[in-house]
Amino acid sequence: MVTRAFRVRRRADRISRVTGAQRIRLPLLLVLASLAAVAPVATDLYLPGFPALGDDLRADASSVQLTLTAFLLGMAVGQLVTGPLSDRYGRRRPLLVSATVCVLAGVATAVAPTLPILVAARLVQGLAGAGGMVIGRAVITDLVTGKAAARAFTLMITVGGIAPVLAPTVGGLLVGPLGWRGLLWTVTGLCVLMLVGVVLVVHETLPEHRQTTLIGGVRSVLARPAYRRPVAVLGCSFGVMMAYISASPFVYQNVLGLSAVEYGVAFGVNATGLIATGFVASKLVDVWPPRTMVRTGVAVQTVAALAFLALALTHASTWLYAVAIFVAVVCNGAIMGSSAALAMAQVRDVAGSGSAVLGFTQFTLGAIVAPLVGLGGKDSAVVPALVMAVAAVGGFTASRGLPQPHAGRGGTKSRHETRQETG
Template sequence: MTATPVTASTAAEGQREAVRREAGKAPLGLVLILGSLSAFAPMATDFYLPGLPAMAADLDTRVSLVQLTLTVFVIGLALGQLVVGPLSDAWGRRRPLLTGLVVYVTGSLVCVAAPTVEVLIAGRVIQALGASAAIVLSRAIVRDLYSGTTMTRFFSTLMLVSGAAPVLAPVLGAQVIAVSHWRVVFGVLVLFGVVLLIAVALRLPESLPPARRQEARLLAHLRRYAHLLRDLRFVAYIAIGGLMFASLFVYISSSPFVLQEAYGFSVREFSLVFAVNGAGIVTAGQLNRVLVGRFASELRLLGLGVVVGVAAVLTVLVAVVQDWTVAVLVAALFPAVAVFGMVVANATSLALAEHAASAGAASSLQGMVQFLTAGVAAAVVGLAGEGSALAMALGMTVCMGLALVVLVVLVALSGGGSSRPRRAPRRAASR
């Protein structure tokens, strides 16, 4: 017999398996850490929204300038991910992630102490650049460790932590604002960042071995982006995920005004609706984890989620136009929001499946599309009237309808339903 040479690829796979075993010692801890990292954006964007009027009064400035703190944060998130993702493909995940968490905590501290709205805006930019690392690298780490339906199930499991955050963050922020100062909200975000920084430093090993890293030069980054954008399936998956996120963002930004001002909900009633819809996202994510690979493929579950979402938002639209009871409106909003847990888990898994070597760059593009699409959709609906139920319903319907159009094109590209038409033979590494 002759000895089998140990190549760079087999050594890298051995290190990958060792990292997976290390992470597998505490799967709940891994889910909590990565879920919390992926929840950075909704925590930092929605948590302080109830305090906007108080912030404008305290800083003696216009409301529009305080609202600018949300705009610059979304832009910072989108642009920051474009830089962090490719760098992590070259340097590994831990170093950019730890650096990003330090930057996030620093930006949050600037917001806590901001004497003027200009300093507050600067703090939000710093905060966004740091948060972008947490968002993009949480997805890239999952792709490093898992593949196939195992990866999809893990993304679904992350919804236990991250799925409810976009919906529950404003409710929790309102409770903090009700009993304290708006600066305390940013203090809570400082604490959130510090806890995650410690958790990552102590409990999250490096997931990208040196043998699997890419070039760090700018031209190499641009080539990776060009390669990703030539993959029409990848573009379709991130477009569907972005449009779904945009629909959710329209709901988050509009429903406080619609339900409380147009339909007369009390703060407690509104908080209850938000909480129930948050539970719907988590439930849909867990249902997806059970179904994927056993009863249906990722693409079929993705399609099911989009179709259910379209039917739900059309019901919302008809309920508003026909002036049906608010009970019908609230009931239709539940599936319209809940399908986020199913659609985004499958869209993310399918988008990253064929790009293990560029998982950071692929995750960057996905995040940028999500936040830019959501920001534009929310801004357009806001211009049409934040308190308008019709504007909210139309915004959600347009986003879902466009997702359905992309889905139809995607199914045609995929030959009618194969969820991973170009997947290489699966390695026996995933657990």
């Protein structure tokens, strides 16, 4: 009994020291950003190896696609499982388990002798990899709030958003010398680095008095309208991004007439703009509250998406398409981090469950949007523009009712938290 009481007191002291900082320490922020990036990299890095994978395992294209579907399904379900677990048992233990399983599953994918084994291993890898994303957001929510949280979420989500954009390009460079198995070994190596980072840097951040039941946390967050609106904004903005990513090869090459190299350059320009916007947004939160940042970003994104739709319907000069797309995409750098901070501020008492629902919503909307952009055929920009516009208008509508940033249902604000929000 005495030993347990000593452990509880020591854990509380350590959490108090960590949360006493106005900013998250850089090593911890880098590890949390890597947790957000590993899953998207695992999704897209091996895509250039699909043809060789199908040849080696004697599978057709639709069967090979199952390896990606299984991973995305695991990511969506894994967040709903891991988030509540982290509210019940703390952040560090579930994170260590998920990172370890992710490494083991990565080894299984790289050595899989048959397609069914590869699909099963990818499903497990997705389930485990979800833990890094969902618990990483919960750790930020445990440690900081207000502007400090918006800054951390913006940097974390910017890294996580850039990863799926750049991963196919990197995979295309590596597939020749490494092969598709080498790409999966590369993913496994990144998972190992993630595990090492968790072991060395991430400490427990959940106070024992805030631990909750597994089901109660999800029910609680779903009942909070002030949480649901910023989640809707984030999901719709992610839908704009997924529509762009899915349609960009056809829009840029078949409609705008760019070569494969020119398409890569255009893709890189948009990625650079997204990174730059995220960096600027992380600095501007000291001047603009997260709510203002989100509403401004969503308004600009909506105008750009509607302009893209109008240009496509009127068959305007195609170079204008690229301008409208660029503006719509880079706005996500200002929207997603601050909207995540606003959402998580409402669920600080059940941050794991709140992070789980947020991530599940994001991936589900992304999965719905991605196939829709192809309904108009490969030579039309109208349907991709329409999908982007609908998602942007949905985000704009949700942003009108965003809550003022505060500590939410997790308890009253401390003087330190109030200083963070006021800057």
